[in-house]
Amino acid sequence: MPVNLDQPHRWKADVALSVDMYNDWFMRFAPQAFRTARIQTTKDVEAALQASGNLTQLGVALLGQHPGILPTLRMFTCPPLAVDRLIGLSGTVPNLVKCMEQEQKLPARMATADVERELGKIAAIIEKMADPDIFVWLGRSKAATPAEVTRAATIIADRLCGAVANPIIRNAQEKRQLAAIKSWLEIRGYRQLPEAGGTKFDAMPPGTFSFRMNVPVKLEGGVRTVNIPVDAVVMPQGARAGDLPLFFEAKSAGDFTNTNKRRKEEAVKMAQLRGTYGAAVRFNLFLCGYFDSGYLGYEAAEGIDWVWEHRMDDLALFGI
Incomplete structure (x- = not known):
């Protein structure tokens, strides 16, 4: 009935x-739900910064070992990059980027040399467009302070959470x-x-x-x-x-x-x-x-x- x-x-x-x-x-x-998500996301961003040496060691090795880091790295730039915009700017293979974004892994059937070449293109764009107003230590001789890293991680976490606020x-x-x-x-x-x-x-x-x-x-x-x-x-x-x-x-x-x-x-x-x-x-x-x-x-x-x-x-x- x-x-x-x-x-x-x-x-x-x-x-x-x-x-x-x-x-x-x-x-x-x-x-409160949003703040809880932002706290966890901030920790994830801090881990990404640590893995990349606070963006001083961003390269093929990092992306190859941690392909799932790419959605976070896209928020590191000024302006933040959508998936298709990153593909267009870097000229990289779309399937590679989509595998990293959606499955947090590299394409299984792609030759190692091809993967490394394409990852290099991605890393070059992220490095070139990294936001200097957030990552204030870039381009200077003095290393990032803990306070600067925390502040940067919080800003990036806001960007990430803002992009997925509805979910x-x-x-x-x-x-x-x-x-x-x-x-x-x-x-x-x-x-x-x-x-x-x-x-x-x-x-x-x-x-x-x-x-x-x-x-x-x-x-x-x-x-x-x-x-x-x-x-x-x-x-x-x-x-x-x-x-x-x-x-x-x-x-x-x-x-x-x-x-x-x-x-x-x-x-x-x-x-x-x-x-x-x-x-x-x-x-x-x-x-x-x-x-x-x-x-x-x-x-x-x-x-x-x-x-x-x-x-x-x-x-x-x-x-x-």
Whole structure:
């Protein structure tokens, strides 16, 4: 039975309450989440500076030993360099840069001589464009002081965190949402499965739940199978043998624009699950934040239901 998708007369009021709840959380907890991320990022930047001799030993050897350092090094320049801008300026092989950025490693099939040549191009650009207002010791005979290194690391950490501010906030919100689901379920006698337990989603005992569980789905007409992650998977206490669990995707948003850009993601996931396991699949959303009637109508048309975090007891209406 539908819970919220067939209640359009309630959507407007729910949207207002959800926005208020998100804004309240953001004002109280988002700054701390950002500061925590910035503290860790500052330590990472300090480690990068130490590895590079405070930019005095930036070269092929450093990049070869620590390819994952590249996203940090791009923030060392004036102005900071986007991935494509670094590729364009250095004239290096795009695949090399993308491997370093996305996989923190060097291309496995690239010849050593070619790798060293391309890394040299990257190092030359970083050295040439290093920001002298941040790394004030460059070009002088006196070595960097601890205070100067700390100050530089803090500035670079701000740049890095500023570039990924939305993911930092989104990750903190997702952790909070999953913690809320966990608390609600455990109060009602549900048990969380061990993450390393190896239990498959269709073999979960009744009265159990799991987070970020991989569910295999078929693609390309059933020729290829891939795993898709689902935020929360719950096997109701009254489930019978052969029943599928309930799937929930935790979604939060701090503005209306991004939700409407991303609304197809859930529809694709629903289509993949139904295409693999049939119409009995129950894929739902757990919402907090800026989800307007346009977004809700789109999801409802796809047969996707939802629970508002400000009204969590609606979970019981799903048979949990």
